[in-house]
Amino acid sequence: MDWNEDLGKLALERMQKRASCRSFSPQDIPEDILRTILETGTHAASGGNLQPYSILVVKDKEKRAKLAELNMDQEFMAQAPVNLVFLLDWYKNGRLAKIQKAPYTAYESYMHFIIGVEDVMCAAQTIETAAWLMGIGSVYIGTSNYAGRQLTQLLELPEHTYPVVILSLGYPKRELKVREKLPYEMTVFDESYPTLSDEEIESAFLKKHGTLDRELSKVPAVREETLSTLRQALLTTYSPEETEATLNEIREKNKYGEYHYRFGLHYHAAEMLEIGSDVLEQMKEQKLLPFQNKGQK
Ligand SMILES: Cc1cc2nc3c(=O)[nH]c(=O)nc-3n(C[C@H](O)[C@H](O)[C@H](O)COP(=O)(O)O)c2cc1C
Known part of the structure; x- marks a missing residue:
């Protein structure tokens, strides 16, 4: 495939400057940019291409505040203009299996669970990277796992789904500090x-x-x-x-x-x-x- 390596190098340089962002400017993410970033995420790899995930886009101010509260009062979640709640989702696949009277044990299979979580993270990380390449900062929130019951209520989640991770997104308020990693x-x-x-x-x-x-x-x-x-x-x-x-x-x-x-x-x-x-x-x-x-x- 035809590809300009110089553009790739530019992107990699930018990715090596990535850091979690916990302070967001009030500037909204334009709808078309957000849509392109999310669509990019849906192109991520997925085991068997089953795509057992859903992404809930939370922009509503009150809901963002509630998300922050339910996630151990991580205030910056309310400040971020967009929160993406990533669900492990074995519900939609199960619905089609039922329609077709197909066998279905994905929601109680360890293999489907672990590959499903890997699929969620492939999509989430693709979105994190895509956002960063578009100048948008983000931070993962893992505490959604502790708040599964309350998030299920707040977001009306169906059975066989679970909020495994959240990504808070927005334009960084200040320059990000790159953290030291293992050599x-x-x-x-x-x-x-x-x-x-x-x-x-x-x-x-x-x-x-x-x-x-x-x-x-x-x-x-x-x-x-x-x-x-x-x-x-x-x-x-x-x-x-x-x-x-x-x-x-x-x-x-x-x-x-x-x-x-x-x-x-x-x-x-x-x-x-x-x-x-x-x-x-x-x-x-x-x-x-x-x-x-x-x-x-
Ligand atoms: C699965 C996962 C869950 C995380 N959960 C939180 C969180 O709940 N709150 C938070 O402030 N940062 C969270 N982080 C961000 C990490 O703290 C951060 O990535 C780490 O300190 C390294 O810093 P860096 O991302 O700036 O390189 C999470 C990161 C990952 C990958």
């Missing part, structure tokens, strides 16, 4: 997975984060709160003795590791398991049962 050598491997030493792992993550330690607060109450939250998280993975030894080490050094923060305070190891169970329950209410994976008569 190329720690992300792209030739031919097979290499043996990685602890030093290589640490040095790669140090490069990404700038530091691998965080200081404990000097305020005694905050300090104790941090240690107590960490204890609860550590106990998911280590014995009580190992947990106390690690906490003592943190106390002595007055520092905890970046990954104590990531998996002990931010994505809390125990809470993530609890939330996950709740999300599975909410999916069940939507008659999506990927881990059941057995036929129902």
Whole structure:
């Protein structure tokens, strides 16, 4: 196919400047541009070309505010002129299967679930990239999964659908700051997975984060709160003795590791398991049962 490589290089250069946008100008996205971006997304690859997804375009001001509230008060969602709610959608395919009296277990099959989520992300990422190439910023919102039940009500979702991710879109209010990523050598491997030493792992993550330690607060109450939250998280993975030894080490050094923060305070190891169970329950209410994976008569 005829293609101008220079145009491609320009696009790639722009894509390497991509960053999540959480501050939007009030400028609306022109209807024709939004439509072209969304149409571009529907050209994304899809397993078996089944396209088990739908995209709800939310522009209504009150609804955007409600979306923000339901997604842990992420205020910028209300500020973004457009929110795209990406549904894993095994409803539409199921309707046609019923019309044709065809067999249908996609909503309770793990394989259809995982490929369906991959399909959603192929479409979402195509839209994210298309928007960015048109000067529009965006940020993914994963908390929609926690709010499945309320979003189902707000957006009148049918069974066999689930809001797996949201993309808030709009023109950036200010220049975006590109975040540091893991070094190329720690992300792209030739031919097979290499043996990685602890030093290589640490040095790669140090490069990404700038530091691998965080200081404990000097305020005694905050300090104790941090240690107590960490204890609860550590106990998911280590014995009580190992947990106390690690906490003592943190106390002595007055520092905890970046990954104590990531998996002990931010994505809390125990809470993530609890939330996950709740999300599975909410999916069940939507008659999506990927881990059941057995036929129902
Ligand atoms: C599946 C997914 C869910 C995300 N959920 C949120 C979210 O709920 N809130 C938020 O502010 N950012 C969210 N993000 C954005 C990430 O925080 C962001 O991509 C990451 O910090 C890297 O920064 P960058 O996108 O600027 O490179 C999400 C990203 C992905 C891919």
